[in-house]
Amino acid sequence: MEKTFFMIKPDAVRRGLIGEVLSRIEKRGFVIERLELCQADENLLKAHYAALVDEPFFPDLLAYMTSGPLVIGVMFGNDVIASWRLMMGATKPQEALPGTIRGDFAQAAGANQSIENVVHGSDSAASAKREIGLWFNEV
Numbered sequence: 001m002e003k004t005f006f007m008i009k010p011d012a013v014r015r016g017l018i019g020e021v022l023s024r025i026e027k028r029g030f031v032i033e034r035l036e037l038c039q040a041d042e043n044l045l046k047a048h049y050a051a052l053v054d055e056p057f058f059p060d061l062l063a064y065m066t067s068g069p070l071v072i073g074v075m076f077g078n079d080v081i082a083s084w085r086l087m088m089g090a091t092k093p094q095e096a097l098p099g100t101i102r103g104d105f106a107q108a109a110g111a112n113q114s115i116e117n118v119v120h121g122s123d124s125a126a127s128a129k130r131e132i133g134l135w136f137n138e139v
């Protein structure tokens, strides 16, 4: 069964949205296999967002992702990688459709210039495998 890695980002934890996000995952029928509240480490984030480290917004992304605790998890289900991306909605809150998590809960921007968009989900099978290994030391 396909697995994906997800995060409930610090803005969402701060705003009391853990239950709301987990509830949507469960109602959709995906099975949560790993779940942990943690504080992200800068080196881990650099590895996780390796493709973005040279972007001008990367320092803001680091500040956002280390601004408080976040939830990391692994879930599985049919086509969970693509389905979870659809449930999340577009990266930019202003482009995320109503009904998606970002479309319903994400704010346009936070105190800094990062895009505070509530949730993360792996974008491919290769990313899922890599990210699960990175955050949970397993494959």
Ligand code: IDP
Binding pocket: 057, 061, 090, 091, 113, 114, 115, 116, 117, 119, 120, 121, 123
């Ligand atoms: P995704 O989270 O929808 O997969 P990515 O392009 O992988 O989007 O970017 C990772 C995260 O980096 C986004 O969720 C968002 O928090 C942040 N981000 C992406 N693009 C920008 C930008 O142009 N400015 C500020 N932050 C950004």
Ligand code: MG
Binding pocket: 121, 123
């Ligand atoms: Mg991404």
